[in-house]
Amino acid sequence: MPITKVTRNYQVTLPAEVRKVLGIREGDFLEVEVRGDEIVMRKLRKNRRTLKLGRNLTPEDIERIIEEGMRECMQ
Known part of the structure; x- marks a missing residue:
């Protein structure tokens, strides 16, 4: 072990x-x-979404997307 x-x-x-x-x-x-x-x-087991390059994201957008992804992974 x-x-x-x-x-x-x-x-x-x-x-x-x-x-x-x-x-x-x-x-x-x-x-x-x-x-x-x-x-x-x-x-x-969930696949994570990816972000496409070239999008203008604010730090708030990034944080929101991360939180959404974490919630998706936990379902």
């Missing part, structure tokens, strides 16, 4: 063999659940 360490910023690195088995790539979203004393992570 692979082991990982919690950093001082409370981050963990998923071992390469786990990433490979689940097909986890940079930018993917994971759902995190606590079950008693266990932490369970699931790769979200």
Whole structure:
């Protein structure tokens, strides 16, 4: 069973063999659940929308789009 360490910023690195088995790539979203004393992570299956280059977006637009995408991933 692979082991990982919690950093001082409370981050963990998923071992390469786990990433490979689940097909986890940079930018993917994971759902995190606590079950008693266990932490369970699931790769979200939804495909994320992409933005087309050349659109003029305000920081508010970008934040709104990110929030919408996060809600879509959680359904």
